[in-house]
Each structure stands twice: as C-alpha cells, then as structure tokens.
Amino acid sequence: MATISVSDLRKGAKVELDNQPYVVTDFDFCKPGKGQALYRCKLKNMISGSTMDRTWRSADKVDTPDLANREVTYSYADGEDFIFSDNETYEEIRVPNSVLGNRKYFLIENANCEILLYNDKPIEVTLPIFIEKRIVHTEPGVRGDTATNTLKPAKLDNGYVIQVPLFVNEGDWVKVDTRTGTYSERILNKK
Amino acid sequence: MPQPGPANADLERLRALAPALHGRQRLLQAVRQFFAARDFLEVETPIRLPRPALEEFIDAEPAGDWFLRTSPELHMKRLLAAGYPRLVQIGPCFRRGEEGRQHHPEFTMLEWYRANAGCRDILADTVALVRAAAHAVAGAGQWRFRGETINADAPWEELTVDEAFQRHAGLTPEAAMREPAGFEQILVERVEPHLGRGRPTILRDYPLPFAALARPCPGRPDRAERWELYIGGLELANAYGELTDPTEQRRRFLACADFRRHEGRPIYPLDEPFLAALEAGIPPCGGIALGFDRLLMTLLDRPTIADVTAFPPATI
Numbered sequence: 473m474a475t476i477s478v479s480d481l482r483k484g485a486k487v488e489l490d491n492q493p494y495v496v497t498d499f500d501f502c503k504p505g506k507g508q509a510l511y512r513c514k515l516k517n518m519i520s521g522s523t524m525d526r527t528w529r530s531a532d533k534v535d536t537p538d539l540a541n542r543e544v545t546y547s548y549a550d551g552e553d554f555i556f557s558d559n560e561t562y563e564e565i566r567v568p569n570s571v572l573g574n575r576k577y578f579l580i581e582n583a584n585c586e587i588l589l590y591n592d593k594p595i596e597v598t599l600p601i602f603i604e605k606r607i608v609h610t611e612p613g614v615r616g617d618t619a620t621n622t623l624k625p626a627k628l629d630n631g632y633v634i635q636v637p638l639f640v641n642e643g644d645w646v647k648v649d650t651r652t653g654t655y656s657e658r659i660l661n662k663k
Numbered sequence: 664m665p666q667p668g669p670a671n672a673d674l675e676r677l678r679a680l681a682p683a684l685h686g687r688q689r690l691l692q693a694v695r696q697f698f699a700a701r702d703f704l705e706v707e708t709p710i711r712l713p714r715p716a717l718e719e720f721i722d723a724e725p726a727g728d729w730f731l732r733t734s735p736e737l738h739m740k741r742l743l744a745a746g747y748p749r750l751v752q753i754g755p756c757f758r759r760g761e762e763g764r765q766h767h768p769e770f771t772m773l774e775w776y777r778a779n780a781g782c783r784d785i786l787a788d789t790v791a792l793v794r795a796a797a798h799a800v801a802g803a804g805q806w807r808f809r810g811e812t813i814n815a816d817a818p819w820e821e822l823t824v825d826e827a828f829q830r831h832a833g834l835t836p837e838a839a840m841r842e843p844a845g846f847e848q849i850l851v852e853r854v855e856p857h858l859g860r861g862r863p864t865i866l867r868d869y870p871l872p873f874a875a876l877a878r879p880c881p882g883r884p885d886r887a888e889r890w891e892l893y894i895g896g897l898e899l900a901n902a903y904g905e906l907t908d909p910t911e912q913r914r915r916f917l918a919c920a921d922f923r924r925h926e927g928r929p930i931y932p933l934d935e936p937f938l939a940a941l942e943a944g945i946p947p948c949g950g951i952a953l954g955f956d957r958l959l960m961t962l963l964d965r966p967t968i969a970d971v972t973a974f975p976p977a978t979i
Binding site (some may be wrong): 501529 | 762763
C-alpha cells in the first residue's frame with residue numbers, strides 16, 4: 473500500500489481511510505505554541521460525497537488510494553449496467569447504474585468518456601461536457617412571450633425531461649450540459 | 664495609495680494590498696514609539712547563526728553551513744546578561760516547513776525582554792502595547808475581527824491552562840496528554856476556539872513539558888511561568904518567566920537534542936556562548952515573542968497571514 477507523508481498533503485490530494493477514497497478539499501498547517509505541527513484537513517468521500525474533518529500530526533503517514541483514470545468509449549446498456557470499452561486495451565468496463573445516476577440519460581453511443589477506477593472498480597464517469605439531444609415533446613411557447621428567463625418542460629428522445637426556453641420547439645435539437653443536466657443552447661439547422 | 668498601473672495579476676494583487684501595507688507601517692511605527700517611550704533599547708542580532716536554539720518541534724532553515732534564525736532569543740539573553748535591562752527587536756525569523764493560514768516560513772517577530780522582571784511585568788507591557796497598537800492601526804481600542812467585536816480596552820480574560828481545559832474540553836491537561844489526540848490537538852480543536860472572544864485572553868501556567876525555556880511556577884513545580892495571548896481564537900504571543908539556571912538549561916537542551924534525534928530531526932550544536940552567559944550570571948528576566956504579522960491580521964481583520972504580507976511564499 474502506498475503512503476504519503478502528511479506534510480506533503482495539499483488541497484486536491486487523495487487519501488484512503490477505512491477502505492474508502494477521499495479527496496482533501498481544505499488543508500491548513502497549524503502549530504500550537506511551541507508544540508508539534510498539526511495538519512487539519514477537510515475530506516470528501518469520493519464515492520458517497522460525504523465530508524469529514526481529520527487532523528494529523530507531522531510524523532503521520534496516510535495511505536493513498538489505488539486510483540486509475542481510463543479513456544473509454546461508451547458502447548451499450550446491458551440491463552442495469554452500462555458497458556464502456558477502454559480506448560487503449562479495448563477491455564470492457566462495466567459501470568453499474570448507481571455510479572451514473574441520472575447522468576445515464578446523457579450517455580451517447582461511441583462518446584469519449586473517462587472512468588475513474590478505485591481498486592479496479594469504477595467510481596466516477598466523466599462525460600463529454602456538452603451532448604446534443606432531440607426534443608420529442610414540449611408545449612408550444614406562447615406567442616409574443618419573449619422573456620428569456622421563462623422556462624417550460626421538454627422531453628428528450630430518451631424520456632428525460634429538462635427545462636428549456638419558450639422558443640424551443642418539438643423536433644429541435646439542443647445542447648445539454650452533462651455536469652448540471654441543464655439546457656445550454658438550441659442548435660440551429662439540425663433536424 | 665498606489666497610482667493606477669499596468670494590468671497584470673501580480674501587480675493588481677500588490678495594489679489591492681495597499682491598506683495592509685500601510686497598516687503594517689502604522690503598526691511598526693506604533694510599536695517603535697511604544698518601546699522608545701518606555702526606554703527599551705532596540706537591537707539587531709544575527710539572522711544567520713551556527714547554533715539555532717534547540718526546540719523540540721522547530722526546524723531551522725539551513726543557510727550554507729549555518730542556519731537562519733528561528734528566534735533571536737539566545738542572543739538577546741546574552742545582551743541581558745551583559746546588563747542591558749530592557750531590549751526589543753523586530754525582525755525576520757525563519758521556520759522550515761511552516762506554511763498555513765497563520766504560518767509563513769519567513770515571518771516578522773517582535774521580541775522584548777526585561778531584566779529583574781517576570782511574566783507579570785511582560786503582561787503589563789503586552790496589555791498596553793496591544794491597546795496602543797489597536798488605537799494606531801484600527802483607530803480605536805475596539806475593532807472587528809473574525810465576525811465579532813474585540814475590545815482590548817476592557818479588562819482581559821486570564822485563564823490557567825488547567826481552567827481552560829476543564830471549562831472548554833472537560834478534562835485536565837494531564838488527562839489530555841493521555842488521550843490519543845494529545846494535549847496539542849485538544850488545545851487546537853477544543854480550547855483555542857473559545858479563547859480571545861470579545862476581548863484578549865491570556866492562557867497561563869503551562870504544564871512544564873510544554874515550556875522549554877521557562878522557569879517553574881513558585882509553589883507549583885509541575886507548571887511553568889509561560890503564557891500565551893489569544894485574540895479571536897488566534898494565538899499571537901508566547902511569554903516566559905525565563906529560565907536562568909545554566910545547569911537546568913543545559914539539561915533541557917540535551918534532552919531536547921535526544922528527542923530530536925529520536926524523531927529523526929536535525930540536531931544543532933549547543934549554544935555554548937549563551938550557556939556561558941547564564942553561568943556568568945543573568946538577572947531574573949521575562950520575555951515574549953509576538954507574531955507581528957498575526958497582530959496585524961487581527962487589527963486589520965484579515966483571515967490569513969498572506970493577506971498582510973506583500974510577498975507570501977507562493978508569490979516570491
């Protein structure tokens with residue numbers, strides 16, 4: 473197991489505690505009076521997202537998690553799982569539904585993605601930031617209402633519903649931001 | 664205030680620091696005026712030394728075959744032994760690897776010493792100095808720091824380490840030492856946040872193992888004449904009724920060297936000229952080291968030491 477000396481910890485460093493990977497989200501060196509150095513960290517669990525505080529002393533060593541990033545291409549859905557293939561080795565990587573959550577609606581066949589593996593298990597999938605989707609159903613916008621901050625629901629071709637401006641019509645293609653799952657812009661001249 | 668200048672992130676940063684840099688000058692002037700009016704001699708002692716003081720957890724930055732000073736303490740005490748009764752120094756000190764929101768590896772230390780005096784005399788100086796500094800820099804004896812009003816003109820709070828641990832952590836300092844977290848972590852996490860709230864706090868009478876250069880309290884040999892100043896939870900200064908017994912001083916240095924060897928930290932040669940000065944006879948004395956940058960942080964209500972420093976390490 474690889475370790476890191478706490479004096480080498482920085483914001484963004486990854487550590488392993490109780491068989492869970494954490495990222496250091498805040499870090500401060502502090503030294504009370506003439507005493508020994510303390511490293512006060514805020515940690516975020518890379519799987520559950522929960523946060524906690526942890527203080528280490530200068531002599532402490534912390535385990536580092538076995539993490540690997542893979543460039544992959546999305547292939548297909550297999551029941552509750554999603555199958556990607558490694559761009560280098562063509563090895564198949566199976567990602568369970570729980571890792572993707574709602575972002576499964578933004579998977580597009582043959583899209584280039586990144587998978588973060590922890591002990592060879594996928595814990596995070598990074599999708600292309602923007603994807604293009606077709607609106608299959610939305611109510612027509614009210615004529616003359618040009619206020620740009622008014623939104624209405626619109627259904628994508630895979631059933632997922634996003635909020636779009638009133639000028640977006642059924643059959644239009646739109647760009648969706650996969651980080652937030654929100655409408656970004658309408659794509660003109662694509663039908 | 665600086666004239667507008669070229670657009671460049673570093674230069675913009677430096678222009679935005681103008682209130683802090685002007686505040687630093689006002690504080691420096693107020694401190695010099697304060698000590699001159701009390702007939703202190705301002706001195707400059709070497710910054711590059713062959714024998715930095717042995718302290719358990721302070722590492723010196725090597726500079727050629729020598730080191731940069733971690734504190735001017737030992738040279739100032741030689742001057743005290745020579746008969747100078749009141750000494751002050753403001754200057755840079757260096758501590759290897761210390762970098763955080765309230766630590767820079769290079770920082771400005773304000774130290775002063777009084778012969779034929781003890782901790783209480785240094786406390787009287789400190790109360791008057793912080794009040795004078797607040798009026799000079801913040802414009803009043805009351806100012807805002809970390810979301811609350813600090814009133815330095817009001818009577819200060821004094822707590823013994825025993826009282827503070829009992830009140831804020833619910834245990835004795837000895838019990839804290841036996842906890843897995845240890846004395847220092849409990850101090851930082853559970854006690855310090857309650858100190859210096861609304862007015863400065865003096866935390867005093869440290870367990871002897873936490874006071875390397877201090878003399879034991881009269882009638883309480885397991886507690887030392889050491890106190891620390893806190894404002895808004897931030898530790899600002901460390902004061903000692905100075906240890907003047909050469910035999911005990913040598914014993915503590917050697918014990919410290921053993922501890923450092925065991926910890927795998929570098930060992931520094933004993934400062935024999937300093938020990939010789941103690942042998943020759945040094946009057947009872949009190950002294951204090953105050954973090955000048957941290958005092959400025961509190962008076963200007965800045966969250967980090969970098970906010971009061973023109974060139975923090977990352978920008979040098």
